[in-house]
Amino acid sequence: MPRTRARRSSSIKIQHMAPDSQDVLNDQDLQTNLNANWINFKGAWVIHFVIIGLVKVFYTLILKSYGLNTAELNWTLTNLTYTVGSYIMFHQVKGTPFEFNLGAYDKLTMWEQLDNGDQYTPAKKFLMGMPIALFLCITHFTNYSVRMSIFNGACCLLCVIPKLELSHRLRVSIPYLSEYEN
Amino acid sequence: MSTTTIVIPESLNNIHIYVLDLYRRFAGLPGASIVIGYIKASYKDDPLRSVFELALLLFAVKYFLSSKKQANKPTLAKLSEKEVDDLCQEWEPEPLAFPLGELEKWQLADIPVTQGSVGPHACVDARDVLNLASLDFLNFNSNAVIKAAAKQTIMKSGVGACGPPNFYGTQDYHVRAEEDLAEFLGAERAMVYGQDFNTNTSVLPSFVKRGDLCIVDSGVGVSTQNALKMSRCRVQWFNHNDMDHLEEILQELQPGLAEEKPITRRFIVSEGLFVNFGDYPDLHKLVELKEKYRYRLFLDESYSIGVLGKTGRGLPELFGIPRSSIEITTGSMALAFASSGGFCVGESDMIQHQRISSLAFVFSASLPPYCARVTSTALHLITNGDLTSEAESKIVASLNTKSESLSELFSSDRSLQPFVLVKSIPLSPVIHMRLSPKYREMLQLPPVYGGPQSAVAQAWSRGLEAEYFLDETYNLENFLLSKIVALCKSRDVLITRSKRILHHEVVSMVPELLVCVTDGVSVEELAIAFHVVKESILAVTQQVNNHTAFRRLEDEL
Numbered sequence: 001m002p003r004t005r006a007r008r009s010s011s012i013k014i015q016h017m018a019p020d021s022q023d024v025l026n027d028q029d030l031q032t033n034l035n036a037n038w039i040n041f042k043g044a045w046v047i048h049f050v051i052i053g054l055v056k057v058f059y060t061l062i063l064k065s066y067g068l069n070t071a072e073l074n075w076t077l078t079n080l081t082y083t084v085g086s087y088i089m090f091h092q093v094k095g096t097p098f099e100f101n102l103g104a105y106d107k108l109t110m111w112e113q114l115d116n117g118d119q120y121t122p123a124k125k126f127l128m129g130m131p132i133a134l135f136l137c138i139t140h141f142t143n144y145s146v147r148m149s150i151f152n153g154a155c156c157l158l159c160v161i162p163k164l165e166l167s168h169r170l171r172v173s174i175p176y177l178s179e180y181e182n
Numbered sequence: 183m184s185t186t187t188i189v190i191p192e193s194l195n196n197i198h199i200y201v202l203d204l205y206r207r208f209a210g211l212p213g214a215s216i217v218i219g220y221i222k223a224s225y226k227d228d229p230l231r232s233v234f235e236l237a238l239l240l241f242a243v244k245y246f247l248s249s250k251k252q253a254n255k256p257t258l259a260k261l262s263e264k265e266v267d268d269l270c271q272e273w274e275p276e277p278l279a280f281p282l283g284e285l286e287k288w289q290l291a292d293i294p295v296t297q298g299s300v301g302p303h304a305c306v307d308a309r310d311v312l313n314l315a316s317l318d319f320l321n322f323n324s325n326a327v328i329k330a331a332a333k334q335t336i337m338k339s340g341v342g343a344c345g346p347p348n349f350y351g352t353q354d355y356h357v358r359a360e361e362d363l364a365e366f367l368g369a370e371r372a373m374v375y376g377q378d379f380n381t382n383t384s385v386l387p388s389f390v391k392r393g394d395l396c397i398v399d400s401g402v403g404v405s406t407q408n409a410l411k412m413s414r415c416r417v418q419w420f421n422h423n424d425m426d427h428l429e430e431i432l433q434e435l436q437p438g439l440a441e442e443k444p445i446t447r448r449f450i451v452s453e454g455l456f457v458n459f460g461d462y463p464d465l466h467k468l469v470e471l472k473e474k475y476r477y478r479l480f481l482d483e484s485y486s487i488g489v490l491g492k493t494g495r496g497l498p499e500l501f502g503i504p505r506s507s508i509e510i511t512t513g514s515m516a517l518a519f520a521s522s523g524g525f526c527v528g529e530s531d532m533i534q535h536q537r538i539s540s541l542a543f544v545f546s547a548s549l550p551p552y553c554a555r556v557t558s559t560a561l562h563l564i565t566n567g568d569l570t571s572e573a574e575s576k577i578v579a580s581l582n583t584k585s586e587s588l589s590e591l592f593s594s595d596r597s598l599q600p601f602v603l604v605k606s607i608p609l610s611p612v613i614h615m616r617l618s619p620k621y622r623e624m625l626q627l628p629p630v631y632g633g634p635q636s637a638v639a640q641a642w643s644r645g646l647e648a649e650y651f652l653d654e655t656y657n658l659e660n661f662l663l664s665k666i667v668a669l670c671k672s673r674d675v676l677i678t679r680s681k682r683i684l685h686h687e688v689v690s691m692v693p694e695l696l697v698c699v700t701d702g703v704s705v706e707e708l709a710i711a712f713h714v715v716k717e718s719i720l721a722v723t724q725q726v727n728n729h730t731a732f733r734r735l736e737d738e739l
Contacts, residue, residue, distance in 0.1 A: 102391070119253070
């Protein structure tokens with residue numbers, strides 16, 4: 001019996017997705033991608049600072065109630081929340097929440113949908129700058145503590161590496177952990 | 183013990199001196215002491231961390247200074263305002279439809295013109311004819327009860343619903359019609375659509391999306407074909423009513439599908455009574471296969487509702503299968519119910535999903551209220567007032583008897599057999615007759631027209647409008663059939679032929695003569711009509727009995 005798909009190999013597989021076919025591109029052009037275009041509004045940039053501020057206040061309140069409020073812990077938790085949150089939002093979830101383009105974006109993460117996949121656009125520069133700036137500030141807020149710096153650096157890289165041009169449309173499949181999507 | 187002396191090379195020493203010199207100059211600049219103080223404070227004897235930070239900073243600066251890089255060339259051209267104005271000035275509107283070709287003009291003249299109301303007997307081209315070209319199977323168009331119900335509803339609520347169903351377009355008549363349909367068909371819920379041709383193209387794409395899978399009978403009508411195109415799903419075609427071929431495809435696809443995540447939605451798509459063939463699939467086998475391979479079943483019952491089964495409940499009743507075994511059933515109310523619009527029945531959740539995600543339901547105008555009322559009335563007439571009744575419906579039984587008797591006449595007639603082949607089953611009220619393979623061979627006609635890879639399909643995909651309109655042989659075969667239709671009409675029997683457009687469909691086709699039985703025509707009249715049709719077929723086919731005679735028809739076009 002002929003197989004319709006190649007057998008999944010048991011090793012880790014890293015490869016770029018095939019380019020979109022013409023009818024997928026046509027459907028992407030049907031309508032503005034409302035899932036991604038709001039990121040170009042200036043208000044969407046300000047909200048990053050607001051969210052970081054709110055998260056910081058939240059951790060201050062929590063940590064104070066346990067008597068653990070130190071600048072190191074507080075800023076590190078804030079950084080962790082911001083980076084993991086933005087990783088999930090930009091690099092984990094695929095597709096669009098609404099049906100506007102007949103599923104033409106179903107296989108792409110939000111970062112890949114941004115500005116139709118163009119690189120080095122103003123929005124992408126801002127989003128790339130944000131975690132780096134946060135990390136550089138935080139190492140200084142945390143009194144250059146080495147342990148915290150290593151942890152914060154790792155968090156920062158979690159957000160920076162998937163944003164590289166090299167990682168565009170790159171899919172990593174780890175057996176039993178993440179399936180390779182064709 | 184021995185002492186070792188490190189000799190610093192002269193060149194390195196020079197660099198050292200040069201760097202120190204640079205540092206001294208920098209320290210002399212105003213404000214430099216603050217910077218140096220900060221760097222010393224943040225260095226903290228930790229070179230690795232500092233290098234990492236510096237690298238990150240440099241990377242950010244480089245990223246920030248990089249210029250924009252486009253992933254895809256934009257498909258839309260950027261035009262200046264002047265260019266836009268120029269283009270608008272130059273623009274000349276093209277005709278909405280491609281002009282009718284010289285060779286096709288006969289088709290326009292071929293359309294019968296009726297006068298007055300069209301029932302089993304109609305006035306066509308100023309002659310009283312027996313109408314065997316109507317899809318009003320149960321003769322409800324001429325039914326006094328139906329007419330009275332329609333009139334009463336128009337008096338009360340006008341001729342239109344004035345909006346989409348979710349936006350002031352739903353009236354009590356629509357809700358009653360939905361309830362009646364669900365009750366009659368034994369489904370949880372039903373919903374009505376404003377137009378039957380758009381029902382499939384709206385229902386299917388609201389469930390099947392890009393990446394999903396449909397296994398489709400290659401005999402489905404153009405409405406379902408459009409639905410598949412619009413849904414952007416993957417389509418696998420199986421030979422018409424060939425359950426072995428279907429199973430083969432299901433088996434082939436099984437190993438790949440089991441691994442796919444997220445799970446693809448999978449449908450088997452078929453029709454209750456095929457609009458293009460007049461036959462039905464083996465529903466037992468279809469249900470067995472879809473359960474074995476975990477697919478859902480989509481069944482278009484446009485032609486089978488009100489026709490098949492003891493009480494006209496369609497294909498499942500004929501096979502003794504509950505309606506719940508079929509996930510999505512769609513159908514038309516414009517045929518047996520003599521109304522208008524389409525419907526979809528099935529489970530509540532399936533119907534509720536459509537109420538906000540089915541395009542024709544959300545954005546198109548609702549069914550006129552009187553059409554909904556006519557549907558309800560028709561259902562009550564079929565079932566004698568009790569929608570859940572299991573008793574045989576007289577009107578459906580009478581139609582079935584007539585269909586069977588006429589079909590029997592055509593398929594058992596020996597003199598017709600060399601020329602025409604009856605494709606439809608005896609129960610089908612539309613009798614599909616195509617030229618027999620032997621006769622087609624004699625005229626040197628191709629086995630089928632159109633379909634994938636055909637010249638028309640290729641011209642269509644390249645957008646060569648002038649080319650895809652005309653397949654000369656197809657046109658000529660249709661002309662031959664129209665001669666039979668015209669001969670019948672001159673003898674006061676109106677029949678019709680299939681009018682399918684090659685470039686509108688993705689499946690291949692063969693032109694057919696269609697004789698439609700309606701309940702308003704008596705058995706005696708059918709017998710007379712049979713003789714007229716038979717003699718017409720024989721007259722035309724004997725006149726055109728070889729390839730040269732067939733080609734000579736071109737002169738008549």
